[in-house]
Amino acid sequence: MYRYDQFDATFVRERTEQFRGQVVRRLAGELTEEEFRPLRLKNGLYLQLHAYMLRVAIPYGELNSKQMRKLAFIARRYDKGYGHFTTRQNIQYNWPRLDDVPDILKHLADVEMHAIQTSGNCIRNVTADHLAGVAADEVEDPRVWGEIIRQWSTLHPEFSYLPRKFKIALIATDQDRAALRTHDIGLKIVRNEAGEVGFAFYTGGGQGRTPIIGPLVKAFVKKEDLLSYLDATLRVYNMHGRRDNIYKARIKILVQALGPEEFGRQVEEEWLRIKDSVLKLPDAEVARIRAYFADPDYEKLPAFWPEFEAQKKNDAEFGRWVRANTDPHKIDGYAAVTISLKPVGMAPGDITADQMDVVADLADEYSFGEVRATHRQNLLLPHVRKQDLYHLWQRLKAVKLAEPNIGLISDIIACPGLDYCNLANARSIPVAQRISRRFSDPKRLAEIGELRLNISGCINACGHHHVGHIGILGVDKKGDEFYQVTLGGSSAEDISIGKILGPAFSYDDITDAIETVIDTYIGLRNDASERFIDTYRRVGIEPFKEKVYGSLKERRSAAE
Amino acid sequence: MNQMVTAQWLLGGESIYWTSAGKWSESFADGALFADQAGADAALAASQEFVKQRVVVGPYLIEVEVDSEGPKPTSARERIRAAHNATFDIDHGSWTARISDSISD
């Protein structure tokens, strides 16, 4: 993975000291809260319901074991012994004190980490496919470009006060594991007809109040032109994006208002002026960064490992875990292992300091010291020998990190919701906990099959409810929590926005409503191989509506 | 409708409530209740001094209902703030311990 050179290291230390100075000025009264707020946000520091919250960047989701141990240390020393992984591959701490944050940043800088641009109206920490460098069908490793974008976007003098936040994601396969087209810019690494590698720009996607699937604005941008095309896009947005209404300030609104063609034309016009400027990327820099992402020293292993096959057969629980929680690896004899942060009844994405230490140890022992954060709030050990999987599984199980539920209904995305968040209308985590308890039987999970259930505590959609096969959105009705259900969303390559099922459910009714949706699906599907989303797309929303509101009515009259 | 003034400590961010002594308490139960708008507005104005002194952040008024058990905030949000914690059992301190228990039996 990437390592800081003297420039990166100096830069991050300077940024840490700058923030320390900003805190001092705030406490001394040189900065008002109104002035300080955007400054602290640009360094990932929020003021939430109960305390400050610090969001630490994990650029394109990649961590080494040393960094993971440092995250554990911070959780113990400055927080309440745990952290929370987010849908943007970051980690956040829920309880730091303002006056401790500069020291936390210093500890992070010691292991080449920071909290730069994890919030605020600027270019946010870039995300990428968590199987980067692992997937056999990838055009090229997206992490190389993630790092190039990280450096380009870091304290960009022109684009640090944008109309609104700006999120960029990267993938390099046809399978989309990064919710590409829900981003302000989704970059897909592609090969053109001439065989050259470059970027397709999907610009102006987003969730929130107005969910929009990012349109293809430019089908091919050469590698050397990546930064100039990004600069041109951001310049058009910075000058013309709306600043009069926070709900209409994202680039998606500008792209929709102009139309993707006209927007693309304006970017093109700007880009042609600057493409041959200092922004042109020299090959030497790309090569320098690429060298950091060279393959680790894989062993030459047989693709088929008879003992592993026997272990799967003899231990059904292990077999289920392998099926759900491992992905194929481009190298024979290896697998990528997802560590579920969704144990039944726990807060999705939460992990204790002790568990982080175990994950760091396991990364060292089994995965070349590498860990990744996934956009579905899980962790990944990217390169594990198949012959090690059984031992690894037992070790994970011992610390409750082996829930065999990846891609299944209890692998829930949930934002922090009203338990922590200042913006939330309703709680998300307790709803996720109730649903995961309701569907805790592993056989039932397997029977339901692939299902993406996403929960947001407000319309900002941090919990990706619009693009869940089943989405749940918390709404406020006169101070009480209600939950609206959407069906038919997807964040994958078959991306779609979910449709609202009908009137919202109370906190006490929502779990039953979800169970009825599932039972309805089981009854309607052609056979066990038809996924929920496919059945939904075949039959539409009506049959679900009928059953869910029908059974709600029955339960109500039975109760009376 | 009764109201209270609430804010957050600048340094720690904890939720705090304006007391009848013109100070702040982390305990909701200590919060002064204002039955009339004029009283609430006056308290909110007085609390601004602590913003100037960089002790607290963002004072505002919340609605409070009083029943047989005493006062409580009317909104879910404010009830959660008043509890100073998430509503589910975080229990991360003993989580690992509990996991090892469950493994041994």
Next chain:
Amino acid sequence: MVVLKNGVPQPNEWVRVADDATLPEGAKVIVSLERWQAERETLRQRNAAVGVSLKSDQSPLLVKDDLDHLSLVALEFPKFTDGRAFSYARVLRDRLGYRGEIRAFGQVLRDQYLFMLRCGIDTIEPPAEKRVEGYAEALKEFSVFYQPTNDHRETALRLRHGLAESVAA
């Protein structure tokens, strides 16, 4: 009022003139875009220098044909969160080749000052209640820069690859 240039306070030589006020004889004046557009011909005949002030929704492209006659373009930051003028400064310098003075005014905070210089802004009018020394301090906060702009600060990339014209220690 002082203005800051590279962090150093300078006397302000420019007079901001309201749209309905008489132009002070012989003084360097800054007028609004509206007044410039209405009185362009007279203003061009003046012996003293003229600058134009642009609001944050007024693009410098509106004066692109007038730049030869303007010694100063003032860009407004009505709120410090409104960052349009960062792009306007770059458009003036890089696209329109403007070589006159670019000035920032309004809610101009020290934490944005280095960004402003990097985008091509020369002078700022700091808000009266702010400590001016802070702005000079802000310029010393960073020695490493990732983005190439046209402000002659070498980027990490160029230094890494020995492309810098004068390699800083």
